[in-house]
Amino acid sequence: MAEDCPQKVPAHVAIIMDGNGRWARARGLPRTMGHKKGVEAVREAVRTAGDLGISYLTLFAFSSENWRRPEAEVTDLMGLLKAFIRRDLADLHRENVRIRIIGEREHLRSDILPLLLEAEETTRNNTALTLVIAFNYGSRDEITRAMRKIAREVEAGRLQPQAITPELIDAHLDTAGMPDPDLIIRTSGEERLSNFLLWQGAYSELVFVPEFWPDFSRELFISTLERFATRERRFGGLAPITAAAGQ
Numbered sequence: 001m002a003e004d005c006p007q008k009v010p011a012h013v014a015i016i017m018d019g020n021g022r023w024a025r026a027r028g029l030p031r032t033m034g035h036k037k038g039v040e041a042v043r044e045a046v047r048t049a050g051d052l053g054i055s056y057l058t059l060f061a062f063s064s065e066n067w068r069r070p071e072a073e074v075t076d077l078m079g080l081l082k083a084f085i086r087r088d089l090a091d092l093h094r095e096n097v098r099i100r101i102i103g104e105r106e107h108l109r110s111d112i113l114p115l116l117l118e119a120e121e122t123t124r125n126n127t128a129l130t131l132v133i134a135f136n137y138g139s140r141d142e143i144t145r146a147m148r149k150i151a152r153e154v155e156a157g158r159l160q161p162q163a164i165t166p167e168l169i170d171a172h173l174d175t176a177g178m179p180d181p182d183l184i185i186r187t188s189g190e191e192r193l194s195n196f197l198l199w200q201g202a203y204s205e206l207v208f209v210p211e212f213w214p215d216f217s218r219e220l221f222i223s224t225l226e227r228f229a230t231r232e233r234r235f236g237g238l239a240p241i242t243a244a245a246g247q
Contacts, residue, residue, distance in 0.1 A: 007229065008228070008229040009052055009053055009054060009225060010054065010181075010182035010183045010205075010225070010228055011054070011055045011056060011179055011182055012054070012055060012056035012057075012058070012178070012179050012180065012181045012182050012183075013049065013054055013056070013057055013058070013181065013182065013183045013184075013185065013225075014057075014058035014059075014060070014132075014181040014183070014184045014185070014196070014197055014201070014204070015045065015057070015058070015059055015060065015184070015185045015186070015187070015216075016060045016184070016185070016186040016187070016193070016194060016196055017038060017041070017042070017059060017060060017061070017187060017213040017216075018186055018187050018188035018190055018212070018213055019034075019187050019188030019189075019211075019212030019213045019214070020034035020035045020037070020038040020212065020213055020214060021034050021035075022034075022188065022212055023037065023038075023212035023213070023214045023215065024037075026212075031073060031076075032073075032076045034212075034214060035076060035077060035080055036080065037214035038213050038214050039080055039083075039084055040214070041213055041214050041215070041216045041217075042059060042084070043088065044216070044217065044218055044221075045057065045059070045216060045221060046092070046097070046129070046131055047218075048218045048221045048222070049129055049131075049221075050095065050097065050128060050129045052222070052225070054129060055129065055130065055179075056129070056130045056132060056178060056179065056181075057129060057130070057131055057132065058102075058132035058133075058134060058181060058197070059131070059132070059133055059134065060134045060137065060194075060196050061081065061133050061134055061135050061137075062077060062081070062103075062134075062135045062136060062137070063134075063136075063137060063138055063194070063195065063196075064103070064104060064136050064137060064138035064141050064195075065138060065195070067136075078109070078111075078112060081112070081115075081135070082111070082112070082115055085115045085116075085118075085119050086115075089118075089119055089122060089123075092123065092131065093122055093123050093126065095128065095129075096126045096127060096128035096129075097123060097126055097128055097129050097130075097131050098123045098124065098125075098126040098127070098128070098129070098130045098131070099119040099120055099122075099123045099130075099131050099132075099133065100120060100130055100131070100132045100133070100178075101116045101117075101119070101120055101132075101133050101135055102132060102133070102134050102135075102137055102142070102174035102175055103134055103135045103136040103137030103138075103142075103174065104136050104137070104138075104141055104142075104145065105136070107136075108136055116133075116135065130178070132175075132178070134196070134197075137174070137196075138195045139193075139195045139196055139197055139198040139199065140195055140198070142173055142174050142199075143169075143173070143198070143199055146169060146172035146173050147172075149172050150164060150168065150169070150172055169199070170199075173199065173200070175197075175200055180200045180201070180202070180203070180204065181197060181200060181201055181204045182204060182205065182228070182233075183204060183205045183206075183207060183224070183225075183228045184196070184197065184201050184204045184205070184206050184207070185206075185207050185208075185209065185224050186206075186207075186208050186209070187209055187211055187212060187213045187215075187216055188210070188211070188212050188213065189208065189209075189210040190208070191208045193206075203233070203235045203236070205228055205231045205233065207224045207227055207228065209224060
């Protein structure tokens with residue numbers, strides 16, 4: 001573990017990578033340049049998470065609503081995703097990083113889905129950091145798909161309604177088998193979840209930072225972890241009463 005690592009490191013960090021376009025606009029550059037710089041920030045975040053001993057890093061790469069963006073920008077984003085997988089997959093595999101994809105897959109373009117499946121399959125048995133890429137992902141869609149799967153089991157008589165529990169719902173989500181995020185970070189100063197991990201983030205700590213995603217450095221990542229380390233997580237319970245408070 002790195003020497004500059006906070007003592008309390010979350011097992012699972014999720015990041016809403018926001019602000020590529022505004023980063024570019026502030027510099028008089030096309031939005032594409034912001035996205036390219038954002039890919040560099042992804043590489044730095046993955047390296048930092050691995051160095052600090054974080055077990056899961058989930059990145060909100062492309063939402064199910066992002067398809068509404070201008071066609072040229074979507075094409076650029078798809079090109080960057082394909083380039084990232086082709087260029088970085090071997091390095092990530094060599095570093096023992098496991099890649100997992102969450103999001104709706106059924107209607108993905110035929111030039112994208114095979115690359116995502118290849119990344120998952122190639123790294124399936126790796127045991128270091130799990131890099132979770134949320135692609136074509138929306139939390140309401142994820143929950144809806146999970147409810148449909150459960151409803152089909154009830155309809156087929158394989159499941160009784162009273163057997164539906166939070167744990168059962170967990171098992172039908174895209175994130176099945178993963179711990180909930182301890183910390184959700186959003187860059188760019190926006191303070192909302194934007195349909196990201198709504199179920200899983202019920203008790204996550206939230207940290208919003210003003211910097212745009214392309215400026216999310218190792219130092220900034222560590223500083224957000226230091227803020228997390230000061231939080232007292234109660235999961236709906238009460239804080240422990242100190243001896244001094246009881247006197």
